[in-house]
Amino acid sequence: MGGEKKYHVSIIGSGNVAFHLAKSMYNADVMVDEIWSPNRKNRETLAKAVMAKATESLAGIIPTSNFYLIAVPDDKVKEVVGNLPRLKGIVAHTSGITPMEVISSRFKNSGVFYPLQTFSKQRDVNMTTIPFCIEGNTDAAAEKLTNLAGKLSQKIYAVNSNERKELHLAAVFVSNFVNHLYHTANTLIEENGLSFELLLPLIEEVAAKVKTLSPAAAQTGPAHRNDENTLNMHREMLNPHPDIKALYNLITHQIIKQYHE
Amino acid sequence: MGGEKKYHVSIIGSGNVAFHLAKSMYNADVMVDEIWSPNRKNRETLAKAVMAKATESLAGIIPTSNFYLIAVPDDKVKEVVGNLPRLKGIVAHTSGITPMEVISSRFKNSGVFYPLQTFSKQRDVNMTTIPFCIEGNTDAAAEKLTNLAGKLSQKIYAVNSNERKELHLAAVFVSNFVNHLYHTANTLIEENGLSFELLLPLIEEVAAKVKTLSPAAAQTGPAHRNDENTLNMHREMLNPHPDIKALYNLITHQIIKQYHE
Numbered sequence: 092m093g094g095e096k097k098y099h100v101s102i103i104g105s106g107n108v109a110f111h112l113a114k115s116m117y118n119a120d121v122m123v124d125e126i127w128s129p130n131r132k133n134r135e136t137l138a139k140a141v142m143a144k145a146t147e148s149l150a151g152i153i154p155t156s157n158f159y160l161i162a163v164p165d166d167k168v169k170e171v172v173g174n175l176p177r178l179k180g181i182v183a184h185t186s187g188i189t190p191m192e193v194i195s196s197r198f199k200n201s202g203v204f205y206p207l208q209t210f211s212k213q214r215d216v217n218m219t220t221i222p223f224c225i226e227g228n229t230d231a232a233a234e235k236l237t238n239l240a241g242k243l244s245q246k247i248y249a250v251n252s253n254e255r256k257e258l259h260l261a262a263v264f265v266s267n268f269v270n271h272l273y274h275t276a277n278t279l280i281e282e283n284g285l286s287f288e289l290l291l292p293l294i295e296e297v298a299a300k301v302k303t304l305s306p307a308a309a310q311t312g313p314a315h316r317n318d319e320n321t322l323n324m325h326r327e328m329l330n331p332h333p334d335i336k337a338l339y340n341l342i343t344h345q346i347i348k349q350y351h352e
Numbered sequence: 353m354g355g356e357k358k359y360h361v362s363i364i365g366s367g368n369v370a371f372h373l374a375k376s377m378y379n380a381d382v383m384v385d386e387i388w389s390p391n392r393k394n395r396e397t398l399a400k401a402v403m404a405k406a407t408e409s410l411a412g413i414i415p416t417s418n419f420y421l422i423a424v425p426d427d428k429v430k431e432v433v434g435n436l437p438r439l440k441g442i443v444a445h446t447s448g449i450t451p452m453e454v455i456s457s458r459f460k461n462s463g464v465f466y467p468l469q470t471f472s473k474q475r476d477v478n479m480t481t482i483p484f485c486i487e488g489n490t491d492a493a494a495e496k497l498t499n500l501a502g503k504l505s506q507k508i509y510a511v512n513s514n515e516r517k518e519l520h521l522a523a524v525f526v527s528n529f530v531n532h533l534y535h536t537a538n539t540l541i542e543e544n545g546l547s548f549e550l551l552l553p554l555i556e557e558v559a560a561k562v563k564t565l566s567p568a569a570a571q572t573g574p575a576h577r578n579d580e581n582t583l584n585m586h587r588e589m590l591n592p593h594p595d596i597k598a599l600y601n602l603i604t605h606q607i608i609k610q611y612h613e
Contacts, residue, residue, distance in 0.1 A: 164577060166582065188585060248550065261541045263586065264533045264534075264537040276526045276567075285511075287562075290519075292507075293527050298558070313426070320427050325524065339525075345595055346528065
């Protein structure tokens, strides 16, 4: 029979990113050797789901994996790298904001394996359309990480540490900050006894619009028209919510500045 | 043979809302009698597309329509209502922010016909899933407007003027303001020579997430984790963009306040 040799991967972490990477690798016929996490319940649950070993000891991690993917909170990457033993496989982190240097200064074969997406354990994601941003400390490492990403997704991009940092910042605006605006709208809706469901078709269309129009061309609304009556009525409605009013005023000001100054 | 009597509708306006209402009514087998607009090209193009009469004169509008839908910018509704002749059909506006009173003080049969969506002429929308917020100055008017909306959409809600105003304000946050965040991300992406396309799967997932999770449960990111290293790195990157930095700081502050205070 023969066929391709299977990739072996160890996942360092058991949070949202580790969870989705491990599961999609398992489904893509990549061997997940081991799940490391300081959280016993998380590592055991995830290891069981992908038929991997669960381990608490970074020093005792399986030394024969082809890849070690570090999927821990950004501010823990450095510490984890420092506690790993010498390894022959490629060690890569999955962080948008952390330079490759944090790993490549210690490991001969290293890189970055950054899936540009927001992950929650409660939601399945379609991994095949997620952009994977790949960087390697050598051409060989980059190629191997690209091949691994290719098992999961059709969208692989070579992105260096500086570009990735800018991408991560832009992603915060369209993801975490957008979600905060959803939360803000939800606050207003709920206190008026209205259903957030009413806003869902609008939310969907605004997100879909920028697939075919630039955000500048897609802009509509009272600030875009500089409709002072509506703006003032909104501001008055927000008097009981000084925080939301501050947000309203800042974004409104920036839209007016963009289109009317 | 026989069957239902067709509805006759005149559309006052030729902008984005008028355009999509007229087209979807035409496709739903509602007779569009007339398109009024001060913009000659717009009214003639739209009238031709829906086999209607184009008119420049509000005073001379066809008096036999069952409905007159006013789809003009919010700050023009009052003026248009003042210039309409006496009419027997139901006169309704399509504005989120304008009280019904603006029309009902003048017309015996009147109401509101507010589709909660963002419209651009360049984009088709699926009208059947758009929430229509209906109000009538009498039960009979509300019922007739509900029936008309039912020709276009499966989602009809009775919403009074005060609720509609709150809904409109919440919609600004999830629509115009969200789009401004997309624009802001695009600014950062473009100046680094990266493609906005990289962000599209993320944009889509963030919008999809709140169909099944509350915005509070869906929140992720460095502000949510109060990850000071990442926050400070982002702030430093934004030094050349004081406006974007102000936006970053305000939203970050509000997320931290929500989850950590």
